[in-house]
Amino acid sequence: MISYWQNSYDIICASLLEHLQLIGLALLCSVPFAFLFVFIISNTKIFGKLIMFMLVIIYCVPSIALFSLLIPLFGLGKTTAVIGLTAYNQILLVRSITSAKAAISSDIDESAKGLGLSGSSRFFAIDFPLMLPYLISGLRIVTVSTAGIATIAALINAGGLGQILFDGMRMNSIPKIITAIILISGLSLILNAALEYFEKKAVSFATGSYSSMGI
Amino acid sequence: MDTILSYQHINFYYNSQKVCILKDITFNVEKGEIISILGNSGSGKTTLIKLANRLLVPASGHILFKGEDISTMDTAILRRHMGYVIQQSGLFPHMSVAQNINIAARLNKEKTYASKERVTELLKLSRLPCDEEFRNRHPWQLSGGQQQRVSLARALCCDPEILLMDEPFGALDAITRLELQEELLQLQHQTKKTILFVTHDLKEALALGNRILIIKDGEIQQLATPEELTSHPANDYVCKLLKAGRG
8 A cells, every 4th residue: 555655746746736727627617617507597497497406417427427428529538537527516516606696695685785785895784795606515515525526537538546446446556446446535525624614704704603602 | 835756657567377467557756755555455456556666567657756756766876765665574583683774885886874883873863872782783693672773773874865664563562563663653743754654554644644645456546635535425334444443
């Protein structure tokens, strides 16, 4: 095990970076699309329902099947992986953005309007801080799930930690399998903890420290 | 008398419903008076004041603010002339008392209204403590009565000419409610603000209003002083309402 780490230090680090890159790119693409979908869903009735239906369907397709479906369209490699991961994330993100919007109660909204706060200043001073806990919470769930599903992306030549895992499985190499498992779950745990920290900060701010009083 | 707000043949209905919420509402609000708007739930009384600051837009008819049609005015500027206080206080949970009070002034860069002295002045006016500890409290650390007082201070921050109050004391206990009614009258005496006060409580309407506007199913039943109301009720509904309210 130790000798494997010593010998393959470079490959392990490169795979880890590749994995992070996949997660980063997928999130970077997912968030703007999710906001776009929420905008469409909240402004059109029938089309919105259709989009929600499609997003649920996509989410129900097993990841490996989704990647295989995308290969004829986009070929093997990172692009396909990022597209697949982005598609997966949509339903989760759309739901958290929707609940974030619902977090602004009508009395808060009416008071803000009634005070004569105009569009953008109202958004940044009132709406955004109150929505933030829900947005970060959604981002956290999506990040953790992306970190997991990105492992499968190794099967379509996208690299990442899945590469080490599947190599280990093919070659029956326990050190490789264990290394991959430790890194994949460790990475998920760290990302989760980091975002959880920001989520707590955001909740504490949005509630005026009510939540941090231990009540 | 000097008319500050004038409703002219206002009709209102929600697009989703075919029912008319307000029918041909016409009346004038004179500068410095308190009008109590009295009606049951669903009578259209809340809708009536939401039209004044354009939270709602009438289907037909005009509202004039100091002679100017409000539909041609900048909505944000119009709203700064009209303080708005609602039943649930609508305080921003992530802001301290002081931040809540002067948020509009701060965001609109009105330096005199955004100052610390202005907050002190408003806290005193609304009978609240003005020490640092209280200024830095967040809404959840306030009692219901304090929340409504802060909400009132916030509405007064930029010195609006009209206060629109939508059942502001509706969720408070009886004693706090009487206190706040008394304080509102004193405050009005000091500041000479014009107030539109929505309530479903006859006693409250009589205690506060120079004139009372009684509304039922979107139609004005009577607009009169408390004395006129008791001596010359306009119709059976007004009679019934007066009887029921006296209990």
